[in-house]
Amino acid sequence: MTTTVTGPSGLTHRHSDPDRTAHRPRGSWAPYLFISPFYLLYVLFMLIPVGVSLWLSLTEWVGLGTPQWVGLRNYRLLATDISFHRALGNTAVFVLVAVCVIVPLALLIAQALNAKGLRARDLWRTAYFVPIVVSPILVALVFGLIFDRQFGLANAVLKALFGTGGVDWLGDPTLARVSIALVMLWRWTGYLTVFFLAGLQNVPRELYEAAAIDGAGRLRTFTTVTLPALKPVTAFVVVTSFICAAQIFEEPYLLTGGGPAESTLSVTMFIYRAAFQRQQFGYAAAAAVVLFVLVFGLSRLCNRLLGIGRATS
Amino acid sequence: MKTSEPPAPPTRRALLRGALGLGTAAALSACGQGDTTPRTSGDVTLSLWTHDPGYEAFFVKGVPAADRATDFRYHLKVTRSGPPDIVTKLLAQAVAGRGTPDMVGFEIGSFPRMLRGDIAERLLHDFTPDIEAVPGLKDDLLPARTAPFSRDGRVYAFDSDTPMVVYFHREDLFDAYGLLRGDQTWEEFAEAGARVYRDHNASMCVVSTVGSDPGQVVQSFQMLLYQRGGAFFDADGTLRLDSPEAEEVLRFLCEGLRSGFVIDVADYYGAAMQTALKSGRVIGLPMAIWYKNYGLLSNVPEQKGKWRVRALPPFAGGGGVTAALGGTGFGVIKDKANTRAATEFLFKTWLTHDGQVRRFTETGYLPTRRSVYEDPRLGAYKDEFCGGQRLFGLYRSLLPDVPAFHQSPDQSILYDVLAGNLLRAYRGSLTPRQALKQTAADFRDQAGR
Numbered sequence: 001m002t003t004t005v006t007g008p009s010g011l012t013h014r015h016s017d018p019d020r021t022a023h024r025p026r027g028s029w030a031p032y033l034f035i036s037p038f039y040l041l042y043v044l045f046m047l048i049p050v051g052v053s054l055w056l057s058l059t060e061w062v063g064l065g066t067p068q069w070v071g072l073r074n075y076r077l078l079a080t081d082i083s084f085h086r087a088l089g090n091t092a093v094f095v096l097v098a099v100c101v102i103v104p105l106a107l108l109i110a111q112a113l114n115a116k117g118l119r120a121r122d123l124w125r126t127a128y129f130v131p132i133v134v135s136p137i138l139v140a141l142v143f144g145l146i147f148d149r150q151f152g153l154a155n156a157v158l159k160a161l162f163g164t165g166g167v168d169w170l171g172d173p174t175l176a177r178v179s180i181a182l183v184m185l186w187r188w189t190g191y192l193t194v195f196f197l198a199g200l201q202n203v204p205r206e207l208y209e210a211a212a213i214d215g216a217g218r219l220r221t222f223t224t225v226t227l228p229a230l231k232p233v234t235a236f237v238v239v240t241s242f243i244c245a246a247q248i249f250e251e252p253y254l255l256t257g258g259g260p261a262e263s264t265l266s267v268t269m270f271i272y273r274a275a276f277q278r279q280q281f282g283y284a285a286a287a288a289v290v291l292f293v294l295v296f297g298l299s300r301l302c303n304r305l306l307g308i309g310r311a312t313s
Numbered sequence: 314m315k316t317s318e319p320p321a322p323p324t325r326r327a328l329l330r331g332a333l334g335l336g337t338a339a340a341l342s343a344c345g346q347g348d349t350t351p352r353t354s355g356d357v358t359l360s361l362w363t364h365d366p367g368y369e370a371f372f373v374k375g376v377p378a379a380d381r382a383t384d385f386r387y388h389l390k391v392t393r394s395g396p397p398d399i400v401t402k403l404l405a406q407a408v409a410g411r412g413t414p415d416m417v418g419f420e421i422g423s424f425p426r427m428l429r430g431d432i433a434e435r436l437l438h439d440f441t442p443d444i445e446a447v448p449g450l451k452d453d454l455l456p457a458r459t460a461p462f463s464r465d466g467r468v469y470a471f472d473s474d475t476p477m478v479v480y481f482h483r484e485d486l487f488d489a490y491g492l493l494r495g496d497q498t499w500e501e502f503a504e505a506g507a508r509v510y511r512d513h514n515a516s517m518c519v520v521s522t523v524g525s526d527p528g529q530v531v532q533s534f535q536m537l538l539y540q541r542g543g544a545f546f547d548a549d550g551t552l553r554l555d556s557p558e559a560e561e562v563l564r565f566l567c568e569g570l571r572s573g574f575v576i577d578v579a580d581y582y583g584a585a586m587q588t589a590l591k592s593g594r595v596i597g598l599p600m601a602i603w604y605k606n607y608g609l610l611s612n613v614p615e616q617k618g619k620w621r622v623r624a625l626p627p628f629a630g631g632g633g634v635t636a637a638l639g640g641t642g643f644g645v646i647k648d649k650a651n652t653r654a655a656t657e658f659l660f661k662t663w664l665t666h667d668g669q670v671r672r673f674t675e676t677g678y679l680p681t682r683r684s685v686y687e688d689p690r691l692g693a694y695k696d697e698f699c700g701g702q703r704l705f706g707l708y709r710s711l712l713p714d715v716p717a718f719h720q721s722p723d724q725s726i727l728y729d730v731l732a733g734n735l736l737r738a739y740r741g742s743l744t745p746r747q748a749l750k751q752t753a754a755d756f757r758d759q760a761g762r
Contacts, residue, residue, distance in 0.1 A: 064433075064435055081759070144525075149577070255525060257524060259525065260522075261734065262733060273729070276401050278429070
């Protein structure tokens with residue numbers, strides 16, 4: 001039964017019969033049913049695979065038949081595996097490039113694209129964003145041609161400008177890392193620029209006007225107004241760049257295959273190689289667990305340092 | 314009269330339970346094993362996985378002959394995929410317990426994954442008794458081509474080719490540069506090659522330095538190593554790389570790179586090689602016979618008629634005049650309803666005399682049965698790309714020299730570590746001896762894991 005009550009404002013409110021409400025079972029399952037698809041999928045596609053990976057990392061399995069329990073053997077082997085150490089080192093280099101080079105560069109480009117009076121602004125924005133939507137296969141093919149030692153465009157340009165060429169971009173271990181870093185730079189800078197641009201457009205104009213009245217120059221305005229205002233965006237970009245770079249796979253896989261001599265082998269490539277080229281699924285799972293722990297731990301540390309999730313005063 | 318009350322309509326909860334039960338039953342039955350009762354005759358649809366449309370065309374065309382020779386009426390359902398993906402998907406389906414094909418084409422570089430643990434034994438049909446059941450077949454099949462797909466004396470796949478390594482060269486430029494075409498050793502060849510490089514900026518041998526493909530880097534060295542009498546693994550899968558032959562071959566290539574006799578090209582099949590061939594920077598190279606179709610014809614069709622094929626020059630220190638590189642083994646999945654039908658299909662298409670002749674005329678792959686080399690149809694074959702050269706006489710003469718190639722489950726580990734050390738040796742940062750020693754040490758370190 002429902003009663004209608006007229007309130008002091010003259011509006012009428014409908015109230016449920018308190019007796020009926022009292023009879024409704026307390027633990028109604030309806031809300032849980034509505035949210036259950038998410039949890040079901042979460043359990044199916046997140047918790048179970050993570051659990052299975054953990055278990056698999058304690059076994060030796062060739063991909064068929066019954067896995068053999070080996071305890072922590074895979075982790076002990078990883079601790080002394082030079083290839084894995086190389087992969088960790090290479091991944092650390094890629095992470096540093098992403099966080100220390102690409103993020104600041106994206107910020108500077110965003111600042112430039114946000115400047116007043118810039119002509120063909122949309123064209124610039126599109127040009128910077130395009131690399132991220134190009135297929136990685138195509139990227140690898142094109143950059144493979146550019147970096148070819150004998151017949152590549154990069155060396156042809158070097159020869160035309162400086163009279164020297166023959167740089168072994170993909171064959172020399174150090175230069176191969178540089179080449180991967182250049183491709184990362186080309187691919188990811190524009191994408192991160194978009195985030196910074198969105199952040200810049202939300203900085204209140206009054207702050208810039210106040211800075212101008214106080215006589216602040218461009219650099220001072222950038223450091224005292226723009227950077228603090230962009231802190232939440234920067235924090236997000238840094239953490240996501242870190243996580244993406246820590247899991248880098250496409251660029252080295254397609255361009256150098258992790259070579260030469262494992263100089264561009266990343267941890268995810270190491271995992272892929274162990275599982276799908278060497279049929280060492282337990283070993284691959286152990287490497288994946290190590291990567292997960294490292295990425296999770298370091299991204300939590302980043303969150304804490306950058307104050308992500310903390311209420312601003 | 315008492316009438317019974319009509320049954321109450323099912324509650325929503327009951328309906329939900331029923332639906333859940335039906336769904337679970339359907340899912341479980343779908344996940345179950347397929348029927349494994351062997352088919353012995355009648356209509357059969359074989360599912361075939363391959364990476365090469367040429368094989369698909371061959372098998373489709375072979376259906377009528379197989380129908381006539383067996384009690385089955387064959388239909389083919391073909392799935393194409395990349396060579397490594399075929400093995401990955403096959404294992405995934407095998408773990409799932411359903412959806413495996415009946416016949417699979419294993420590219421030779423992907424097959425070692427099947428040799429890990431007991432995968433091959435669990436998953437693949439052992440052809441050994443079938444081979445013994447056919448009179449004369451065992452002796453007729455080239456052991457050099459069953460070895461890569463065998464383990465513990467059991468044959469798990471039949472190779473598509475006897476991919477002999479020969480020397481491709483531009484006859485017009487060899488004439489123009491005054492290069493001898495008689496019997497010469499590699500060492501004499503290299504001497505002439507250094508002169509040609511100095512005078513004409515052209516190279517007579519190629520090594521691949523594509524970092525993204527260890528297999529390709531390794532194959533440049535592998536061809537000459539096997540020709541010289543060396544090997545990667547012996548029949549037991551033990552590493553045999555650290556040998557005097559390996560050191561000699563690697564030194565030969567490194568010295569060739571310094572003199573210009575050898576050129577390093579990023580990719581045998583891509584734009585870099587195409588440029589090198591078109592510009593006359595590469596006028597000859599040792600390669601497997603299939604390179605004519607996949608490397609030369611596709612990259613420089615306009616050079617048709619200018620290329621010729623000859624045996625590899627021998628090394629002064631010994632060895633043969635050919636090696637083998639590549640191949641694809643066709644296997645059958647065991648314990649399926651179609652296992653017998655697929656095995657018979659393979660025997661009545663892939664392994665018949667006419668089937669092997671047809672395989673060469675349609676796909677360019679050399680027979681894997683010794684007797685087929687005597688077929689007059691093949692002897693009469695003229696290769697238009699090679700200026701109408703009759704090649705089968707050459708192939709027949711090379712046949713006794715084709716070395717066996719044994720594979721190991723750890724082969725991909727060897728390729729990874731060897732490719733890196735070969736590149737270091739080519740660049741001069743390691744001596745050939747150091748590169749091979751380092752490879753053996755790296756391999757030992759990783760292969761035991």
